[in-house]
Amino acid sequence: MVSEGLRLQVASKWQESFRHLNRREPGISGLVTFSQAWNIAAEFLRPKDIDVPNDRIYNEHIKAAFDTVNRAKRLPVLLETFIEDMRKKFSLVQHDVNQFMAEYEASQNPQIVTKMLYRVYTYKQVWSPPEELGSGLLSAYTRSFRNNFFLTLPTSFSGAFRALCASTLPSSDALPEELNAEPNLWYIFNILGLTERFEGLIANVGYDYIHEYILETCTEQWAEPMLEGVKEKMSKQIIPWLLSIYGRGDLHSEEAHAMLQSVAPKFEYHINKTLCTLRTREIFDIIIDFPDSMGALHDLKECLQRVDQRENLVDALRKSNHKRLLHPGADTKLILSQYVATIKCLRIIDPPGVLLFKVADPIRRYLRERPDTIRSIVANLVGDDDSGDSLVNENEPIHPLQQTEVEDYTDQQWEPDPIDAGPEFRTNKPSDVVSTLVSIYDSKDLFVKELQVLLAQRLLAINDDDTEKIDGERRNVEILKIRFGEAALQVCEVMLRDMSDSKRIDTHVQSQLPLVVHPTVISRHFWPALEPSDLVMPGQFLELHNQYALEFTKFKPDKKLRWFPHLGTVSLEIELEDRTVEAEVPPLEAAIIELFSQQNEWSIDGLVDATRVPDKTAILKALLTWVNLGVLREESETTFSLLEVAGDVPVGSREPIHRPTAAEPELPHVVSIQQQQAEQMRMYWKFIEGMLTNLGALSLDRIQMMLKFAPGYDRSIEQLATFLEAARREGLVVVRDGIWKLNR
Template structure:
């Protein structure tokens, strides 16, 4: 390691110099007498030619103080003097003296540097930085204008440059680094201003002359990388509808590559030397641009998935960059974090979660057809969906919806459900591909499956989907008012293609009931119509009109459990039901029907003194308004008892509808009075009308409540588990309950029951595990 000579060493060197001078005194006299330069004259001339001077006091080197009558020497004779110094072994002492003089006088340059930097910090003008560097070059050139005379004997120029560079780096203040970056950045072009090539050449020539480009290569690289990243962010952030990577490569070739050539390539270099320098730098910064685009797209990946397929070009950008930079782990971590923060929380709707999951499947298939990315990302989403009690229902609703987003973008062909766990190792598959090297250790290549198969595979069994299909199909069939069941028949045929015929036999029975109901209803209508034409008395006394009832007759054993009620329809409604039931028994002597009065809808035309209302209401609402036709004032308790001892809240809720429509009004003490004449004009902007019992108390919801009640027998088992284990997830409870006698419930039914227990304040869900509340007792 090189060290600076100490003061004692320098003093010894000077003593040696003067000893040599005395030793050669006689020889010097002889040389002068003969006309040749003496050693003394050569030393003095070298001092005069090399001694550093204050450039601020003048641009010319001070001349010799010796007069001509004293034998003053001309600098033109310097080569001869340096030859004499070499002959007398004085070249190295003179060079060491010169370098020491440079070190001793470097404060002059430091003062100039500080003055320029002070001006730059005040104004922020990068041209001042360039002027400062040009001034340093002037100092170096002024002090080293005669250093080349050393070169025939020793590399004095290189020693001088090395000394100057060391002194310059030690003299630059801490503020020079940002100033240097700002000076480099000023050479970049902008959208409004093209690159000033001539100015850039001057700046780079100055930096190269001072050795700053090589000494601060890391700053040059970081400045260029920041420029690339800044341009990429400005032009590509949020730009998802067009591919950015091809445009960036064109911009790089037009802007960045010429800049690199200006910085690193010299005109005197051969083509092979230029290529050896330029190609590695070009590859390095192209890779950085690719990595920066990959990181940008990874940071936007959640929103890109939300906007899919509009954002498909952005996915192609990311696919290209993932292939080149290998940032797959960053993508997986970013997407998992974004899903946890923005998607997998109680505030998100289940349909939105499933929709995002479906888009994630499609997007990650674009990025990685082998499926390793999806394998790494999907597990938390799938696990969270299993915890949601309405996941199955949401999936099933989209299964039977022909306009479902879940099947959008598929090839249109309905395929049977596929086993997503089946390994793709079929030796007859000529499209087989090995597992990617970057895949997770637990990943196994599987056959590509459609979206529906992937969603169904969230659960271990398909039976729960079939049961939910039955419930949802029942709800949809009972909600049809125009007896147009063709769409549901088509949906069922599609479901058979996916699930097979055997699991959906119950649904076939339901559809057959609907078809038979339509046939029976039409027969009863036609029979009554013929009787009216032939003036045949009706089956029910006093009935002289067509039956205004369209009934859906279902097989009790094959349909989901229907809600029971004590509602007794009053007046004509009951007569219509009785006549319809009698006529059905005549048509089907071996069968009888029992009406479920709280299901269905009733279309009414109310004729009041000053107005007529046409409304579609629930059977309970129709029953209540019919009671007011025979008695204009009712007490709520009496009304509930009259209609079959109904619960008061149900009656209050039905009365609210007629209050909103101005048909009745409250007169206090839970009494309501019919308004034959409207008291004032009312708008329907008060409360939304409750139109159908299918929305108010759907059969599916009632069946869920009934199933939850049936599971009460297992509460003691669950309570014991949570007492012994403190907390358990739903899956663990479900597994342990399988050891209980006659437990045949699905995990979905258990999840609904646990939610019901939570609403009752018996248990609580924390971090995906159920805990027994301290005040939770037996039920």
């Protein structure tokens, strides 16, 4: 039950409201006046079809009606009625929007969207309340109109609006003043709330424009920096475009410039990000093209300072290296060349070396597993690389090998490691290329031994009268002394001295007994081991060797010559019945043709016995040399005979087998570092066998630790692992879960 007091209170308020509406006039005259004013104002505001002629004019009569409603404090109620009427009439806008969108979807012409927005803008202006009613009423109307408009838009409008915005972008050669061809369009965008609602979409249109422009103009253009040019393009094209949006068509609006302060940095960031992504995708080819790609490297350096894509660059380069470089089909020289180029490029991009440290690790591990890596590096250092691409710049000063850097925390210029540096970043960070290449391995001793092997091969291949090459090797050794130190190259000095001593010895022997033999005499203890051979030189060659050895013993009574008859070259002049054949051949070929001077026909087995060379393939290769020179004739697959008269080929005899022209003579066969290490490791097999017999299965670390007690053992655990793997393949040991044991 309602109390009497509440009933009286409600009745009192109702009477007060009635008196207010009646303007406190007697009777209902005031109420009638208000009702008439209400009807006039409501009819004036009521939305109508804009295609129907309308003489809507805000005159004194209309203004008086609104004043009456306002004095009665019913203007907000009138606005609510008007907004409800507008919602009901919005079907007119809905119909036009659907019609324009259907037409656009059929033609994909963004100008149709422009017409649609002009049409909606016309509705907005025609239905708008008079400005005299106050900004509050207009703001409420604008919000309501926008909300109803957004509800009418189909899902396809986003794509259509994106296409319209893209059509307003300037062409590559447009002038800034040409961007304001449709200033009213951007004004309509703002009035209808599209700029605010689709701000992200508008920004994406600008981003796409920048993206396409960078791909079009910067792809594979590495010689010159492109970043500044792209930024200049943005300042001339994108910035005015943005001003036309946020300035509502006024390019000089201070408000627009203020709003642009928060938008322009995003576009500049996008420029750096897009160009950085492009250069990251091209980084492998940029490194290949170095130093002609310096411009791209400087762009990438600047972009990485503004965009956090360092890890992306590392991942991209490591994947490209794995796919295009670190595989069996790539030549070791090519891998080394790309590695050196990578070092130089990444030092430009990231001087502290963090990126290089992360990228180089897989390349270094792969090169360490290749057996010819050391030889390729050493050959390049001494100028023996025939590829024409030097790993070391000849114009750079020669420095000793740099050692591992040690942190000096008392240095006032000391700076902490970059934030993305790993814990082992400073463990080894040499700055010059040679030190970086040598640091692939744990010790420079491997390089020194390879230098000795390569120098031995080059010296033994020099003719006795070619002193310029010996002087060239001496210059190489002097340069290498600066890098590796004099102590490390003492053996090389001995080899060079042996070459001079050998020349002096040969001059003395020739003065006592002129001979056609000119051997190179070397010191057995200082030269790398030469591959042995069972070849026995027959006939006059053996006699010449013995004569020379006898005369040498007279000159050096405390020394004895040990011949390596399979090394060197022999210049021959072969006299046949109708011709003379001159040839310069290896000793095996000379030995075989000498045997044919003793008898006219030989079998391959007979030549094997006579020369003591068990390799029938080598014998056959030597025979075919003389067949191709027209000195021998192949009688059968295993028999050859001397061809005294050219063209004297019996009917039914076999046609000579031709082979390609002989290549340049190979370097003398000096035992390689790998072979020497393998032979030295075999010395320790008995130790390994004994500990596996007595102690049972052992881990690799335990075997390595115990081998250190063996006399002279200085191998790394990687070398031990390689040896044990070879023993496993031979069936001597087995391994399971890292534990090695004898194969019983």
